[in-house]
Amino acid sequence: MVDLSRVPLALSHPRGSVRSMEFRKVWTAAEMELMTPDERARLVRDGMLDSLDDLDPEFRARVEAKGRRLAEQYGLLDSEAS
Numbered sequence: 001m002v003d004l005s006r007v008p009l010a011l012s013h014p015r016g017s018v019r020s021m022e023f024r025k026v027w028t029a030a031e032m033e034l035m036t037p038d039e040r041a042r043l044v045r046d047g048m049l050d051s052l053d054d055l056d057p058e059f060r061a062r063v064e065a066k067g068r069r070l071a072e073q074y075g076l077l078d079s080e081a082s
Contacts, residue, residue, distance in 0.1 A: 024047075032040055052060060071077045 027043065032043070035043070049055065055063075068077070
């Protein structure tokens with residue numbers, strides 16, 4: 001059984017603590033194989049977000065900017081402001 005109580009949560013949401021995404025631990029398959037099914041499920045649940053507001057603001061800004069660039073590149077944005 002793996003002790004998950006010492007693992008810092010990477011995302012900010014009602015079930016977790018406020019941390020930047022850059023501190024998120026990457027779990028290997030080998031590490032997850034050592035966990036019980038309940039521990040793996042908890043790890044997945046704790047990494048889920050309920051709202052875009054829960055994303056790290058810098059990460060969200062980069063994703064939104066890239067989305068806008070791609071939409072413009074493929075002509076998916078209206079020329080008029082919506």
